[in-house]
């Protein structure tokens with residue numbers, strides 16, 4: 001029987017230090033099927049810094065999560081052992097070293113991971129870790145931004161470049177790469193041409209509005225099929241009204257309801273890992289962004305629990 005979260009009817013949910021959803025720490029349970037891990041790294045950002053405080057803010061906001069997910073009909077913490085694996089401590093002054101540390105530390109945790117960022121740079125080492133186990137994975141990427149740009153100031157590892165590096169490294173399956181929620185100004189038309197050349201298909205924020213959640217889910221599922229799937233959620237996929245606390249906000253985004261509905265549409269997909277990144281609490285108000293991110297992480301954990309081998 002898995003050890004679940006603290007009982008909020010006995011110990012007030014606002015008491016004590018925060019783990020994700022008030023779950024036990026990994027070192028308290030010894031092993032876990034699914035682990036939530038923080039990566040407080042934001043040295044790869046191109047605009048507002050502060051996502052290094054994302055993991056702590058999302059854990060705080062996750063105190064209100066409850067054990068049963070009615071939308072997916074699953075009690076994730078009863079179905080499998082879920083634990084909080086703490087934070088991966090990585091060098092804030094050396095991006096190359098941090099990327100190595102994140103890949104090695106993620107691979108060393110013997111559980112399927114839902115990672116809380118941190119800026120989007122961290123998706124690259126997290127993909128390396130899943131690909132080392134599963135081979136090239138399908139990628140479902142929720143974001144306002146393509147994040148397939150080449151370099152910034154000559155730097156290869158940044159929050160705007162992880163998915164170009166992932167294609168170059170052969171760690172993603174180029175027949176199943178999707179962006180959802182793309183919008184906003186680009187550097188040029190070439191951004192889209194290069195993104196297409198790398199193999200990505202795009203469902204824009206406008207597509208989600210005009211075609212609706214069900215059609216979007218159908219299109220994504222068709223592309224993903226039975227492949228092992230990595231899901232990366234940049235919280236700026238949400239409209240700034242739903243996620244103001246982020247480093248590179250863009251108007252015209254998804255509602256949190258749309259995002260959660262699309263995620264729920266992934267039930268049954270073979271998810272091997274996931275992240276929620278780019279929560280920068282200094283720009284947040286009333287925990288709007290960290291609450292949204294905590295629900296996204298809860299849905300991802302629930303999907304992983306449903307799909308337990």
Ligand SMILES: N=C(N)NCCCC(=O)O
Pocket residue numbers: 046047120145147159160234236247248278
């Ligand atoms: N938020 C992420 N991951 N990337 C945004 C990069 C946008 C830019 O520098 O133009």
Ligand SMILES: [Zn+2]
Pocket residue numbers: 143144145234236237248278
């Ligand atoms: Zn983004």
Ligand SMILES: [Zn+2]
Pocket residue numbers: 120143145147159234278
């Ligand atoms: Zn991003």
